Every structure is written in C-alpha cells, then in structure tokens.
Amino acid sequence: KSRIISVANQKGGVGKTTTAVNMAAALAILKKKVLLIDCDSQGNATSGLGVEPQAFEKHLYHVLSGSADHEDVTRPTPISGLDLIPSNTDLVGIEIELAGREDREKILKDFLKPLDSYDYMILDCPPSLGLMTINALTASNSVIIPMQCEYYALEGLSQLVQTIRLVKHSFNPRLHIEGLLLTMYDYRTKLTYQVARDVRTHFRDLVYRTTIPRNIRLSESPSHGKPIFLYDPRSKGAESYLALAREFLNCQRSK
Amino acid sequence: KSRIISVANQKGGVGKTTTAVNMAAALAILKKKVLLIDCDSQGNATSGLGVEPQAFEKHLYHVLSGSADHEDVTRPTPISGLDLIPSNTDLVGIEIELAGREDREKILKDFLKPLDSYDYMILDCPPSLGLMTINALTASNSVIIPMQCEYYALEGLSQLVQTIRLVKHSFNPRLHIEGLLLTMYDYRTKLTYQVARDVRTHFRDLVYRTTIPRNIRLSESPSHGKPIFLYDPRSKGAESYLALAREFLNCQRSK
Numbered sequence: 001k002s003r004i005i006s007v008a009n010q011k012g013g014v015g016k017t018t019t020a021v022n023m024a025a026a027l028a029i030l031k032k033k034v035l036l037i038d039c040d041s042q043g044n045a046t047s048g049l050g051v052e053p054q055a056f057e058k059h060l061y062h063v064l065s066g067s068a069d070h071e072d073v074t075r076p077t078p079i080s081g082l083d084l085i086p087s088n089t090d091l092v093g094i095e096i097e098l099a100g101r102e103d104r105e106k107i108l109k110d111f112l113k114p115l116d117s118y119d120y121m122i123l124d125c126p127p128s129l130g131l132m133t134i135n136a137l138t139a140s141n142s143v144i145i146p147m148q149c150e151y152y153a154l155e156g157l158s159q160l161v162q163t164i165r166l167v168k169h170s171f172n173p174r175l176h177i178e179g180l181l182l183t184m185y186d187y188r189t190k191l192t193y194q195v196a197r198d199v200r201t202h203f204r205d206l207v208y209r210t211t212i213p214r215n216i217r218l219s220e221s222p223s224h225g226k227p228i229f230l231y232d233p234r235s236k237g238a239e240s241y242l243a244l245a246r247e248f249l250n251c252q253r254s255k
Numbered sequence: 256k257s258r259i260i261s262v263a264n265q266k267g268g269v270g271k272t273t274t275a276v277n278m279a280a281a282l283a284i285l286k287k288k289v290l291l292i293d294c295d296s297q298g299n300a301t302s303g304l305g306v307e308p309q310a311f312e313k314h315l316y317h318v319l320s321g322s323a324d325h326e327d328v329t330r331p332t333p334i335s336g337l338d339l340i341p342s343n344t345d346l347v348g349i350e351i352e353l354a355g356r357e358d359r360e361k362i363l364k365d366f367l368k369p370l371d372s373y374d375y376m377i378l379d380c381p382p383s384l385g386l387m388t389i390n391a392l393t394a395s396n397s398v399i400i401p402m403q404c405e406y407y408a409l410e411g412l413s414q415l416v417q418t419i420r421l422v423k424h425s426f427n428p429r430l431h432i433e434g435l436l437l438t439m440y441d442y443r444t445k446l447t448y449q450v451a452r453d454v455r456t457h458f459r460d461l462v463y464r465t466t467i468p469r470n471i472r473l474s475e476s477p478s479h480g481k482p483i484f485l486y487d488p489r490s491k492g493a494e495s496y497l498a499l500a501r502e503f504l505n506c507q508r509s510k
C-alpha cells in the first residue's frame with residue numbers, strides 16, 4: 001500500500017518545493033515508485049520538473065472540482081519511476097469554491113485512496129494553513145516539515161504542530177510528524193546554530209540528522225526544469241537530498 | 256490624506272515582512288507618521304516589532320469580524336511615530352468566515368478610510384492571493400513587490416501582476432505598482448545577475464535602484480523584537496532600508 005507524505009510549513013520560502021521535488025526524485029532513483037502532487041497554485045513543483053503550467057489541460061484543480069480522474073492528470077517526468085500530478089494558477093480559487101461542501105477536508109483523501117500502484121506519494125503544500133493544506137494533511141500518513149534556521153521559521157512551528165494535532169484529532173487519526181528537515185543550513189552563522197539547537201532540543205529524534213546546506217545549484221536547477229540529480233548530480237545539494245532519502249527509507253524500515 | 260501601501264507577493268520568503276517592518280520604521284525615522292498593519296496570521300510583523308502575539312486582546316481579526324474599532328487595536332511601537340495594528344493565528348479562519356459576505360473584498364478598505372492622522376499606512380501581506388491579500392490591495396493606493404533574485408520568485412511575478420490588474424479593474428481603480436524591490440541580493444551569483452536583468456528589462460523604472468543585500472543582521476533583528484535601526488543601525492541592512500525609504504519619498508514628491 002502507498003504511503004502518503006505531505007511536505008508542509010505555512011512559513012514561506014523554507015524549501016518545501018525544493019524538498020518535495022528532490023526527495024521524490026531521490027526516492028525514484030532508489031528504485032521506489034513515486035507520485036508527486038503539486039498542491040500549490042504557484043505550480044513550482046510542476047515547473048521544477050520541467051512541465052510548463054500551460055502545457056496540460058487537466059490538473060489538480062479539475063480533480064478537486066470533480067471534473068477529472070487520475071488518468072487524465074497523471075503524467076511522467078524526466079526521472080523514471082516518478083510521476084506528477086501538476087498544478088497551475090487555476091487552483092487559486094479552489095478554497096473558496098470548496099468552503100461550502102460537507103466533505104471539504106476529505107476531497108483529496110478520497111481521490112488518492114484508490115491509487116495503490118505507488119510506494120510513495122509526496123504532496124507539496126502552499127505556504128498557508130488553509131483548506132488545501134488541510135486536505136493534504138487529511139490525506140497523509142505523515143508530514144515532513146522543512147524549516148530554515150531563522151527566527152520567523154522557528155516562531156511558526158508551534159502553529160503548524162497545533163494544526164497537525166487538530167487534523168489528527170478531527171479528520172485523520174493516523175497522521176504524525178515524519179521528520180523536521182533543516183534547510184539552507186549555513187554553518188557559519190550564530191543564528192543557524194541557535195535555532196538548530198532549539199529545534200533539536202524540542203523535537204529530538206524527529207529532526208533528521210541530514211541537513212541541507214545552502215547550495216546555489218539547488219536554486220539554479222528549477223530554471224532548467226530539472227531536479228538536482230539531472231542538473232548537477234555531484235553538487236552538495238544532490239548529495240544531501242540523496243542522503244535524506246536514504247535516512248527516510250531507513251526510518252520507514254524500522255516502523 | 257494617508258497613502259496606503261501593500262507589501263505583497265504570493266511567493267513565500269521573499270522579504271515581505273522584513274521590508275514592511277524596516278520600511279515603516281525608516282519612514283518614521285524620517286519624521287513621517289506611519290501605521291503598520293499585520294495582515295498575516297503568522298504575526299511576523301507583530302513579533303518583529305517586539306509585540307508578543309498573546310500580549311493583546313483585540314487585533315486585526317476583531318476589526319475584520321466587526322467586533323473592534325481602531326482605538327481598541329492600534330498600539331505604539333519602540334519607534335516614535337510608528338504605530339502597529341497587530342495580528343496572530345486567530346486570523347487563520349478569516350478568509351472562510353468572510354467568503355459569504357457581499358462586501359468581502361472591501362472590509363479592510365472601509366475600516367481604514369476614516370484613519371487620516373497618518374502620512375503612510377503599510378500593509379504586510381501573507382504569502383497567498385487569497386481574500387486577505389485582495390482586501391489589502393483593494394484598500395491600497397499602491398503595492399511594493401519584494402522579490403528574491405531566484406527562479407521561482409521570477410515565475411510568480413506574472414500571476415501577481417495579473418491579480419493587481421484584476422483588483423484594479425474590479426475593486427480599486429487607483430491601484431498601481433509603487434515599485435519592485437530586489438531583496439537578499441547576492442552580487443556573487445550568476446542567478447542573481449540573470450534574474451535582476453530580466454526584472455529590470457521587463458519592469459524598467461518600476462524597479463528601485465536601491466537593492467537590499469543578504470545581511471545576517473536583518474535576520475537576527477526579529478529575534479530581538481526590533482527593527483534593524485534599533486538592533487544594528489550601522490549594518491548594511493539598516494543603510495539599505497534607509498536608502499529605500501529616501502528613494503520612495505523622492506518618488507512620492509514627484510507624483
């Protein structure tokens with residue numbers, strides 16, 4: 001059966017998309033069958049894999065509004081073993097459109113339920129705790145929380161943890177934190193050291209040992225529409241996301 | 256009469272809050288009377304000025320839901336001449352609560368209309384194009400767009416410009432782009448050079464000559480609850496935000 005993992009954090013710019021795209025690609029390279037779902041109307045996970053936002057007719061918006069099924073929207077990517085359900089700006093209005101429905105939190109969960117040919121499904125969430133992120137959390141087994149070692153990112157953690165608890169209690173009893181990932185890690189600054197210490201003290205073993213360093217190749221690769229492994233496989237960014245995927249799989253095995 | 260300016264960009268982590276807090280503080284230092292309004296449920300602009308999210312009973316949520324007026328929510332800050340209307344996580348549900356109202360886009364505009372004792376009102380927007388950002392754009396004379404010189408930030412610009420056009424057409428004919436601000440500017444990388452060139456080619460004089468360099472003191476100052484001018488007035492961050500405020504005032508004079 002597929003495991004479904006959200007990559008979520010309402011704080012903006014902490015590396016959610018970079019983690020979702022490169023973790024999904026790394027798992028495919030390690031011979032897992034993976035589906036990446038772009039749940040953000042910015043469509044960054046979609047363009048990060050080289051798919052132009054206007055190149056497809058049906059996408060996640062049509063799934064959630066009930067006018068498409070998964071064959072219509074799922075497409076292959078440059079990495080064998082990795083499929084994508086894309087998104088674009090049409091998704092902006094979905095939260096207001098779904099607000100009145102009885103099952104508004106469970107629409108994504110019901111859609112993903114029958115898809116069992118994947119080992120993992122990775123959901124890239126938008127920078128908010130609105131209905132789209134709630135749908136992703138309700139559909140998931142667990143959540144990976146990327147965070148920068150900065151003050152505002154640290155401040156937002158308690159709100160995120162509280163939201164995960166609420167979703168677990170009201171909609172999805174199996175939901176738990178898969179792990180916290182420290183991104184754009186800059187060894188030289190005191191702020192990074194202090195925030196990392198706070199996070200590890202508070203979340204202990206939930207924090208991945210693997211950290212992702214600030215690495216310019218990671219921010220260049222989306223402009224070439226490629227995950228880091230196709231853009232610069234020898235970069236520090238590629239090494240660290242491969243190490244993260246291995247650490248993640250080791251945790252899975254011991255569950 | 257007050258000029259109202261939104262600081263907006265749906266791309267996360269581009270420096271909206273850092274710009275709103277430090278630009279508002281710089282204008283107050285230059286003897287303007289300024290009101291900063293935190294329109295983001297993360298409450299970063301609030302804590303960036305040293306106000307604890309639980310330290311106030313009434314805040315922006317109560318204004319928008321009609322249970323408070325501006326005397327109840329406006330508070331002084333450590334910078335003389337700068338007042339704040341704070342926010343906290345209570346604001347998360349406001350978009351769904353307002354979705355059904357007839358005047359849902361104009362609630363903030365109607366609230367701000369009578370407040371004319373300020374020279375400038377600065378609105379810090381969340382990383383989305385939902386109802387809260389639409390309210391801010393509908394209430395504003397103009398919009399400052401902070402952006403990092405990165406691919407995903409560049410990709411999001413067309414969606415933001417389109418949204419500004421839509422709001423101008425449907426709700427607020429005076430709305431225009433005040434300027435684009437290049438933030439976390441790293442002179443050493445090719446990516447910064449390429450994105451900055453693309454932005455200046457496309458937006459020409461709308462791009463501020465002042466750029467904000469990546470400067471660790473800017474990310475340290477919120478953890479001390481102070482704008483950069485009280486934390487490290489001689490830092491590159493303080494210099495650049497003061498230069499931005501002067502460039503902004505020069506543009507105002509020539510309007």
Ligand SMILES: Nc1ncnc2c1ncn2[C@@H]1O[C@H](COP(=O)(O)OP(=O)(O)OP(=O)(O)O)[C@@H](O)[C@H]1O
Nearest residue numbers: 012013014015016017018127213214215219267405
């Ligand atoms: N380790 C890294 N080193 C350097 N740049 C990075 C790294 N991780 C992400 N970036 C860059 O930082 C920016 C923010 O990352 P990303 O867009 O993945 O964050 P996000 O959390 O998905 O943002 P949003 O909140 O807008 O969805 C992007 O321009 C990305 O290319």
Ligand SMILES: Nc1ncnc2c1ncn2[C@@H]1O[C@H](COP(=O)(O)OP(=O)(O)OP(=O)(O)O)[C@@H](O)[C@H]1O
Nearest residue numbers: 012150267268269270271272273382468469470474
């Ligand atoms: N010029 C800069 N140099 C270094 N760090 C910066 C700079 N500007 C902002 N930062 C840091 O980068 C992070 C993102 O900035 P900020 O929170 O202001 O962006 P934002 O657009 O308001 O984010 P969100 O989308 O979550 O509202 C913060 O941790 C901030 O302290």
Ligand SMILES: [Mg+2]
Nearest residue numbers: 016017040044
């Ligand atoms: Mg993203």
Ligand SMILES: [Mg+2]
Nearest residue numbers: 271272295299
């Ligand atoms: Mg912000």
